[in-house]
Amino acid sequence: MFSLSSTVQPQVTVPLSHLINAFHSPKSSSVSLSASVSQSQHREAAPEHEAPSSEPVLNLKDLGLSELKVRQLDELVDSLLPGFCTGSRVSSRWHTSYVSAQSFFENKHGFLDIFSTLRSSCLYRQHPKTVQSIYADLQRSPVFVQSRGFKTLKSRTRRLQSTSERFTETQHVAPSFVKGFLLRDRGSDVESLDKLMKTKNIPEAHQDAFKTGFAEGFLKAQALTQKTNDSLRRTRLFLLVLLLLGIYGLLKNPFLSVRFRTTTGLDSAVDPVQMKNVTFEHVKGVEEAKQELQEVVEFLKNPQKFTVLGGKLPKGILLVGPPGTGKTLLARAVAGEADVPFYYASGSEFDEMFVGVGASRIRNLFREAKANAPCVIFIDELDSVGGKRIESPMHPYSRQTINQLLAEMDGFKPNEGVIIIGATNFPEALDNALIRPGRFDMQVTVPRPDVKGRTEILKWYLNKIKFDQSVDPEIIARGTVGFSGAELENLVNQAALKAAVDGKDMVTMKELEFSKDKILMGPERRSVEIDNKNKTITAYHESGHAIIAYYTKDAMPINKATIMPRGPTLGHVSLLPENDRWNETRSQLLAQMDVSMGGRVAEELIFGTDHITTGASSDFDNATKIAKRMVTRFGMSEKLGVMTYTDTGKLSPETQSAIEQEIRILLRDSYERAKNILKTHAKEHKNLAEALLTYETLDAKEIQIVLEGKKLEVR
Ligand SMILES: Nc1ncnc2c1ncn2[C@@H]1O[C@H](COP(=O)(O)OP(=O)(O)OP(=O)(O)O)[C@@H](O)[C@H]1O
Ligand SMILES: [Zn+2]
Structure with missing residues (x-):
């Protein structure tokens, strides 16, 4: 049978006579199969074998093919003579037999990789021509056209041969087809099978067999062709829908953030995101940073305005601050306020083990950005690409990557409208070359909020x-x-x-x-079963802290007391400063020490010296730290004077012991003050501890009610 693989059926009408003639053209034809069948050549060739006009006309009935429709006939012809059809797409493909296709994919699979076509269209959005030409390409060439001609030609011919065993002259079948066809004036002569059979002297006895064989072969090929056509039609429809969707997506939203991304080794695509919906309104508590960035927004909105006046803006802005303070959010807001594309890159993306990859990514990023200026490039974790740790075996190519970044930053003028915003938690870790003028020369601090x-x-x-x-x-x-x-x-x-x-x-x-x-x-540990004795100790311990805080003038107000275990603690009292404290007075520091002491003092007073627990260790840590700083840093000890003692290891033994002595005195005094307060307010202390044992947690108001001796309303 005549099998057609993945070839589009050209709509060409061919007189049946050509076909028949082809079967019986002279065996001596010397056109070799392997020769490239150039159709134009054949068409130009002089029609040496013009058929006599007296040939009797063939009736389809004679062939037993009267049921066939014209289109089917066309298909039959095409099946037999794929190379014949003038101007058809198939023919042109045949002639590229020795030409390698443009892509490896095409060479390997024989058809276009439509996805890579679409992808690359997205890559170069700034050149709309590409999209159009791809569309045109796709229109021109059906997707599954085999473009590796030599394969097509051979295999198809082989198939022709095997399926037309009846017409055995293996070697000469194809050439005689071609010759028979091309040497004739296709429009004029209509030949008949009868005549052919006569002229070729096919014996009477074989004529019927000839006809039947011909028809059988045709019908089988017909069935297969139909199948192939159906599947081809489906595939083409699917691809068309895909293409239309792609084009629609591109037209509709050129900055669609979710798009085909290529990350093929060295080359990675960079997609900008439009940040319309993020503005400075979204970033709270960093007013100074916002003000500093406001001028960058103005610049991005209208770069020309700035350059006309001779103004010069930094190319790079470094946002410096602890994690989670909104550096990324600020950078987005800059892009959003100015309504320009936002390119996000994380420094760690550039940190590659392979030579050239990091550098190439940076190149791509800047190329894309420059083509879409004005815009914002944001490089998060700048320290991981621009850090000082060059030449480390863990980051073999970081020097190369930094150099590429520097080259790119130097490679455009300040008025090109590209603003690079870098973010880092460790500005001191950055390579010095990066923070020189003309690079990241503006620093904006993004502190923790007050x-x-x-x-x-x-x-x-x-x-x-x-x-x-x-x-x-x-x-x-x-x-x-x-x-x-x-x-x-x-x-x-x-x-x-x-x-x-x-x-x-x-x-x-x-x-x-x-x-x-x-x-x-840490999370509450409700499941922990704490025995009553420990609960009671905790309740008195925490109440001790609370009482001192409540009755000491410069202590912070109490926020809450609880004996609910949480994380490593069995209970805690939390105090609230009215404001963030920029400075603390001596008396505030002493009050803090006293509050810390309250816990242990309470244990000692209530349960006796033999029953004090280990639970106060962190309180002591706290108090000791304060006392030490008062003596060694704040000049708050009369004996040691207004001098700081940072490196206590280098001090003379006398000074060291003097410091220790002073700290000891401060702590002891604090302990005594706490003891006094708790002794004075023993009743309140007891009430509060019992309230805690009952209610587990008390807030500021409830603590006040208890300490004023009023009854707590049952919750
Ligand atoms: N000042 C702020 N105002 C409002 N939301 C904030 C602020 N800071 C942080 N956030 C919230 O926290 C999220 C994380 O912040 P963001 O990623 O911007 O911090 P970052 O400083 O870039 O952190 P990192 O250094 O870890 O990258 C933000 O998406 C936002 O939801
Ligand atoms: Zn405590």
């Missing part, structure tokens, strides 16, 4: 959840000194989760306090 900033951040994230009106973000803010924006966001989120778990319909202070403690001290 009380006001924390309150704003908490409000911002609280507004995204349901919370009770009684919630006071400021109280939480005061208790979260040192929290970063990310940690505060997490705090609110944990509170929301806790409320959901407890079946509440909104978040209250309780959940917020809960999640704050969880972040600060």
